[in-house]
Amino acid sequence: xxxxxxxxxxxxxxxxxxxxxxxxxxxxxxxxxxxxxxxxxxxxxxxxxxxxxxxxxxxxxxxxxxxxxxxxxxxxxxxxxxxxxxxxxxxxxxxxxxxxxxxxxxxxxxxxxxxxxxxxxxxxxxxxxxxxxxxxxxxxxxxxxxxxxxxxxxxxxxxxxxxxxxxxxxxxxxxxxxxxxxxxxxxxxxxxxxxxxxxxxxxxxxxxxxxxxxxxxxxxxxxxxxxxxxxxxxxxxxxxxxxxxxxxxxxxx
Amino acid sequence: xxxxxxxxxxxxxxxxxxxxxxxxxxxxxxxxxxxxxxxxxxxxxxxxxxxxxxxxxxxxxxxxxxxxxxxxxxxxxxxxxxxxxxxxxxxxxxxxxxxxxxxxxxxxxxxxxxxxxx
Numbered sequence: 001x002x003x004x005x006x007x008x009x010x011x012x013x014x015x016x017x018x019x020x021x022x023x024x025x026x027x028x029x030x031x032x033x034x035x036x037x038x039x040x041x042x043x044x045x046x047x048x049x050x051x052x053x054x055x056x057x058x059x060x061x062x063x064x065x066x067x068x069x070x071x072x073x074x075x076x077x078x079x080x081x082x083x084x085x086x087x088x089x090x091x092x093x094x095x096x097x098x099x100x101x102x103x104x105x106x107x108x109x110x111x112x113x114x115x116x117x118x119x120x121x122x123x124x125x126x127x128x129x130x131x132x133x134x135x136x137x138x139x140x141x142x143x144x145x146x147x148x149x150x151x152x153x154x155x156x157x158x159x160x161x162x163x164x165x166x167x168x169x170x171x172x173x174x175x176x177x178x179x180x181x182x183x184x185x186x187x188x189x190x191x192x193x194x195x196x197x198x199x200x201x202x203x204x205x206x207x208x209x210x211x212x213x214x215x216x217x218x219x220x221x222x223x224x225x226x227x228x229x230x231x232x233x234x235x236x237x238x239x240x241x242x243x244x245x246x247x248x249x250x251x252x253x
Numbered sequence: 254x255x256x257x258x259x260x261x262x263x264x265x266x267x268x269x270x271x272x273x274x275x276x277x278x279x280x281x282x283x284x285x286x287x288x289x290x291x292x293x294x295x296x297x298x299x300x301x302x303x304x305x306x307x308x309x310x311x312x313x314x315x316x317x318x319x320x321x322x323x324x325x326x327x328x329x330x331x332x333x334x335x336x337x338x339x340x341x342x343x344x345x346x347x348x349x350x351x352x353x354x355x356x357x358x359x360x361x362x363x364x365x366x367x368x369x370x371x
Contacts, residue, residue, distance in 0.1 A: 018313045024321060100334040102361050108337065122336070129331040137324035140292045142304060169365075170337030194344070196329050199336040210328070217325035233311070233318035236279045241289050241319050243268040245326040247355070248293045252363040253333035253340055 007032050007149055016141045027216035028134050028146060031209065035127060036149040040159055040203045041120045044151035047127050049084040050093055051148050054128045055135065056082050057094035072102050088114035092121070096128050101250025108170045119160060119202055122171050126206030130213055137217075157205075164202050174201035188221055196253065197221065218242075268355055281310050285319055292323055339366040 007029040013020040035051055038044045057063050060080040066072040072095070081090045092111050095103060111121060135145045163178025176193045179186040183204055187193045188211070200206040211221055218238070223229035230238065246253075264277040276282030284307045291303040308316050332338075345352075345366065352358070352369075363369040 020317060096331055096335050100331045103334050105337055125332060125335045129328045132331055133324040133328035136327040137320055140320040140323050168339045195338040195341050196333055199332050199338045214325060217321040231318045232314035234280050237285055238318060238322050240277060240279050240282055241285050241322045242326045244286055244289045245293060245323055246330050247268050249330040250360045251330035251334055252357050252360040
């Protein structure tokens with residue numbers, strides 16, 4: 001995908017007073033273009049609405065009260081919503097953005113019972129989470145969140161990988177050996193693929209977006225397990241930051 | 254990543270306790286933890302203060318790596334917790350000691366990995 005120069009300039013990273021490596025700027029521009037484009041089960045307009053609703057969750061009173069409660073189920077009410085997506089979808093978007101560590105299988109089942117298909121759910125997870133990544137990047141850098149481009153026209157592809165199966169996760173995933181046909185090369189030809197890379201594989205384009213993002217932000221997928229692999233920051237420093245983020249997000253994985 | 258894999262001795266206390274737990278034997282570990290905590294939980298003023306403190310001791314490129322890591326793990330943590338993926342068997346085996354030391358089984362998402370709660 002070509003990178004639109006206007007999207008790169010809209011990132012406003014020059015305001016940070018430090019050079020952001022070109023690979024990251026390109027990655028963020030690609031993510032924004034990816035978000036605004038028609039997806040697999042959501043249109044570009046719907047995907048942009050998911051992003052805006054996920055950002056809106058940060059000021060939602062219900063989300064704040066639930067986050068403070070011993071259990072999110074102890075607090076009921078209505079989310080503060082922008083009104084662009086259905087209420088059942090709003091809850092899913094807000095919970096993933098603001099309180100991911102307390103999501104449960106029961107909650108996931110209720111999300112599907114509320115009308116989302118499994119495929120829509122997986123794509124939603126991909127869009128909301130990758131947005132959280134670029135938003136935290138901007139926050140850490142001290143610049144405003146990146147502007148989301150206007151939605152691109154077009155219809156979702158509705159491509160469902162034939163090899164997707166239930167294999168321990170809540171959602172169906174594609175194993176490395178089942179990544180054939182349109183999914184050939186999805187995992188870069190690797191046989192030992194970590195579960196995190198397979199998590200979104202019911203919607204293969206979200207895996208491609210995640211791998212592109214991860215390669216730019218962290219390490220190339222094929223070097224992650226090499227303890228000597230590093231960028232400029234000491235590898236143990238990188239892992240310390242990563243572990244602390246995960247602890248604060250209450251993430252076991 | 255455990256100290257076993259790198260051959261370096263580190264103190265993991267900072268992962269759970271954050272700022273104030275020392276540097277854990279990692280260069281500028283205390284500043285990295287304080288900056289991470291500020292971004293995740295602090296005010297804009299906290300972030301500005303800890304950013305300046307971190308940038309005073311690391312290069313621009315190292316600082317950007319820290320920023321990028323914060324971004325990256327806010328993605329993967331949410332994906333893991335939203336899809337209910339279990340921990341990979343190989344990772345579970347090599348990281349058991351570290352997980353026990355950090356008490357990670359207390360997190361609700363440990364329910365997604367059979368046997369993780371003992």
